[in-house]
Amino acid sequence: MGPGMTDLSALADRLSSLTMGRASAPRLREGMLTLVLDVTGLSGPAREAMEREVKNAVAGEPGVEDVRIAMTQEKTSLRIIAVGSGKGGVGKSTLSANLAVALTKLGHRVGLVDADIYGPSQPRLMGSEGEKPEAIDKQMIPIMSRWGVPMLSMGHLVKAGQAIAWRGPMAGNALSQLVDAKWDGVDTLIVDLPPGTGDVQLSMIQKHKPAGAVIVSTPQDLALIDATRAVSLFEQAGVPMIGLVENMAGYACPSCGEISDPFGSGGAEKAAGEMGMPFLGRIPLTMAIRTASDAGEPPAAGDDGVEADAFRAIAEKVGTWLRKRVR
Numbered sequence: 001m002g003p004g005m006t007d008l009s010a011l012a013d014r015l016s017s018l019t020m021g022r023a024s025a026p027r028l029r030e031g032m033l034t035l036v037l038d039v040t041g042l043s044g045p046a047r048e049a050m051e052r053e054v055k056n057a058v059a060g061e062p063g064v065e066d067v068r069i070a071m072t073q074e075k076t077s078l079r080i081i082a083v084g085s086g087k088g089g090v091g092k093s094t095l096s097a098n099l100a101v102a103l104t105k106l107g108h109r110v111g112l113v114d115a116d117i118y119g120p121s122q123p124r125l126m127g128s129e130g131e132k133p134e135a136i137d138k139q140m141i142p143i144m145s146r147w148g149v150p151m152l153s154m155g156h157l158v159k160a161g162q163a164i165a166w167r168g169p170m171a172g173n174a175l176s177q178l179v180d181a182k183w184d185g186v187d188t189l190i191v192d193l194p195p196g197t198g199d200v201q202l203s204m205i206q207k208h209k210p211a212g213a214v215i216v217s218t219p220q221d222l223a224l225i226d227a228t229r230a231v232s233l234f235e236q237a238g239v240p241m242i243g244l245v246e247n248m249a250g251y252a253c254p255s256c257g258e259i260s261d262p263f264g265s266g267g268a269e270k271a272a273g274e275m276g277m278p279f280l281g282r283i284p285l286t287m288a289i290r291t292a293s294d295a296g297e298p299p300a301a302g303d304d305g306v307e308a309d310a311f312r313a314i315a316e317k318v319g320t321w322l323r324k325r326v327r
C-alpha cells in the first residue's frame with residue numbers, strides 16, 4: 001500500500017459491516033474501485049438504497065475516482081401465492097386467473113397453477129382448453145396462454161368433464177407435478193386451491209409452503225364464516241395472509257352502470273378488519289365477468305372498464321406485498 005492509497009482490507013471490513021456482509025472483494029485499479037454486492041432477496045428500493053450507501057461510503061477514500069458495483073443474486077426459488085376460499089362458487093378461480101393476468105400486465109413474472117384438481121376451470125377461464133403440456137425428462141413444460149401467463153392445470157391432462165376421483169396422496173402428487181414444472185422466467189406462482197378447508201388443502205399447503213395467501217369471499221355472512229375457516233387453515237400452517245378479496249360485491253347494472261348491493265356491502269372489509277388482515281378490494285357482480293370468463297377472455301386483460309379496474313387495483317396491492325417481501 002503506497003502513501004495516499006486506500007487500505008483495502010480495512011475498507012472491505014467497513015463495507016461488510018455496513019451491508020451486513022453483502023459487499024465484498026473491493027479492488028482498486030487506476031482510480032477505479034470495484035466491488036461485489038450480493039442483492040439476493042432485496043426489493044428494488046432496498047437494493048438502490050444499499051447501492052447508494054456503499055457509494056457514499058467509498059466516495060471520500062483516497063485514490064478512488066470512480067466506483068463500479070457488480071451485483072450478484074442467488075437463483076431464488078419460486079414464490080407461491082395461494083388463493084383460497086371457504087367454499088366453492090365464490091369466484092376463487094375467476095380471481096386467480098384475473099390476478100395472474102393483471103400482475104403480468106403490471107410487469108410481474110407470474111405463472112398460474114390450477115390446484116383445483118377436482119374441478120379444474122383454469123383452461124376454460126384462460127382460453128387454453130384442449131392444449132396439452134409437453135414434458136422433458138418427466139418435468140412438465142407450462143402452456144403459454146394467450147394472455148402471456150404460463151399455466152398448468154389438471155384440466156390440461158384429462159378430458160373435459162372427465163371425473164377425477166383422486167385420493168389424498170394422489171392428489172398431492174398430481175399437484176406437486178404442476179408446481180415442480182419448468183417455470184423458467186417465472187418468480188411467482190398463483191395457485192388456485194380447491195375450495196374448502198379439508199385435509200387435502202392442508203397437506204398441499206404444508207408441502208408447498210406458500211409465501212402468502214389471498215382469501216376470496218362473497219359478502220354473505222355464511223360465506224364469511226367459511227372464509228374465516230379458510231383463514232384459520234393458513235394460519236395453522238404458518239402462511240402469511242396477503243389479504244381478503246370481496247367478490248360479487250354489488251351488482252353493476254349493465255344498462256346504467258349503477259351499482260346496487262343485493263347481498264349488502266362492506267361485510268368482507270369489516271370481517272377483514274376484525275380478523276386483523278388487509279382488505280385487498282372488491283369486485284362487482286357483472287354480466288361481463290361471467291360471459292368473458294366463459295369465453296376464455298379474462299376481464300383483467302382489458303384496458304378499462306369497472307372489471308379491469310377492480311382486478312388491477314387488487315393486483316397493485318398484491319404487487320406491493322410482493323415487493324416488500326424479502327425472499
Ligand code: ADP
Pocket residue numbers: 085087088089090091092093094095121195247248249283284285286287289290291293294
Ligand atoms: P370458485 O372458483 O370459487 O368455485 P368461480 O371462479 O368458478 O368460483 O366462479 C363461479 C361462477 O361465478 C362462474 O360462472 C363465474 O363466471 C361467476 N363469477 C365469479 N365472479 C363473478 C363476478 N364478479 N361477476 C359475475 N360472475 C362471476
